[in-house]
Amino acid sequence: MQDLKKLLAQAESDSDYREILWRLRWSSGFHCPRCDHDRAYHLPRRELYECKLCGLQSSATSGTFLHGVRNLRGWVEAILSLFEIDGRTAVSMAIRLDRGYATAWFMMHKIRLVLYEALVRGEGDLEISCDLLKTALFKASSETMYVSPEETPSDLRSHEVAQLVPELVAFLVGIYKGVSRKYAQLYITEFSFRRQTCRFDPLNLLSCFVRGRALSRAKLRAYSAPYIMRLSGST
Ligand SMILES: [Zn+2]
Structure with a gap:
């Protein structure tokens, strides 16, 4: 692991990053x-790599969340930006990577979705009702929202929720000037991650991205945050 850290610190090309991801994957x-x-x-x-038994050809990223992405260096940089003090908006990421806004937007949302799948476990998560975040949410989509007003979060840990909501709202408004209701859960997951970065190191985080399966833009477009959102690892 030590030499992989060194490799990451010195990596410059897509090929260097491919090598790192290969070693994390396998x-x-x-x-x-x-x-x-x-x-x-x-x-x-x-x-x-071509399997000697069945002949399947695979790469460091084939069949993973990073399947088919070009510009591995940009992706790794975007993923590791989660360790930076401030959040990265799609605009600042687009400028930094010299990409279009839409590309950077999908990139950052895919990263948040992977985080969501890696971080949010259900058990032990705090449940936050959309109503509590009203000041930070705007409706950026006319699509039908997944809304169930009858659903209420369990209030067993409501004091923790009450403590965290102002901090969460400040994050959503301070960095993103408010976020869309549709994608709010993904931003909340980013907030969860930023509160517990001490539990992760860069290699640990990158290894979450060489699992799973390819993430299409269509899947992100179809995504909609639930009414009760989850904040993981609050304790
Ligand atoms: Zn095989």
Whole structure:
């Protein structure tokens, strides 16, 4: 792990980052995603590995959240920006990576969605009703919201929720000037992560991105935050 840290500190090219992600994905050696065989041919020119048993060709990112992304360096930089003091808006990310606004927007939201899947477990999470965040939410979408007014959060830990809401609202308004109701849960997950960055190191965070499956823009467009949102790891 120590030399991987060093590699990350010195990484410059997409190829360096691919090497790091490969080693995070297969930290205990290559295993074919299809048949689990542990021997493969390395095809260096295409940066692929071909399973010696079933012939499936895989890369560091194939079939993971980062499937098919170009500009690995930009992605890693965007993911690691979560450790920075201030949040990264899509605008500032677009400027930093010299990309269009839409690309940066999808990028940051995909990152938050992966965080959500990695962080939010259900048990032990704090439940926050949308109503409590009204001042920080705007309706940026005309799509039908997933709203169930009858649903109420369990009030067992309401004192913790009451303590956290002002901090959360300050984050949503201070950095993002308010966020859309539709994607509020993703921003709340970012807030959760930022409150507990001490539990993660950069490699630990990156390893969350070489699991799972490809994340399409369509999936993000279809996403809608629930009425009761979750804040993880509050204790
Ligand atoms: Zn195989």
